Amino acid sequence: MAGNSLGRLRKGREFDLVYSQGTVIGGPLFVLRVRANDSAGARWGFAVGKKLAPRAVVRNRQRRRLREAARAVGTVQGWDVVLTARNRLLDASYADLVKQLRRSLESVPKDGRG
Numbered sequence: 001m002a003g004n005s006l007g008r009l010r011k012g013r014e015f016d017l018v019y020s021q022g023t024v025i026g027g028p029l030f031v032l033r034v035r036a037n038d039s040a041g042a043r044w045g046f047a048v049g050k051k052l053a054p055r056a057v058v059r060n061r062q063r064r065r066l067r068e069a070a071r072a073v074g075t076v077q078g079w080d081v082v083l084t085a086r087n088r089l090l091d092a093s094y095a096d097l098v099k100q101l102r103r104s105l106e107s108v109p110k111d112g113r114g
Contacts, residue, residue, distance in 0.1 A: 006070055009045030009080055018045065018082045025104050029089045029097055030066070032104040033082040042075050045082040052085055062089055069097045076105060 009015055022035035037043065046066045048059040066083050089097070 006067065007041045007043040009043045009082065014043070014080065015045055015047075015082060018080045022080070022082070023108060025107055027100050027104055028086065029092050029100050030086055030104075031084040032101075032108075033084070034076075034105075034108050035080045036078060037080045040077055042077055043080045044070050045080070046070075046085075047082060048085040048089075052087060053090065058090075065089075065094065065097060069094070069101050072098050073102050073105060079108075 009018065018033050018035045022033040025032040025034070044067070046063045048062045048066075050059070053059045053062060062085050066085065066089075070081070070083070083101075
């Protein structure tokens with residue numbers, strides 16, 4: 001991947017594959033789901049539900065925070081990753097978000113399977 005841009009998972013089938021076949025790691029700020037993919041690059045998806053934040057402006061801000069945290073921790077080659085926000089994300093500092101994401105990614109088995 002060039003620069004610090006992140007590959008993206010598109011809605012639908014790609015998200016569904018990660019949800020159904022991926023390894024799940026829960027945390028206080030988000031749920032991390034990881035699935036090995038067929039490419040050398042990583043693709044990321046970010047989910048913030050209406051139940052968590054009814055206003056679109058709040059959901060979009062949380063997605064941007066998750067995306068920036070993903071950029072900060074670096075690339076995880078060969079994985080599809082979905083971060084699903086939890087309630088505590090709304091009040092968490094950016095530093096705590098990055099720290100939990102690093103910790104969660106370190107606990108994923110190298111082959112992306114639990």
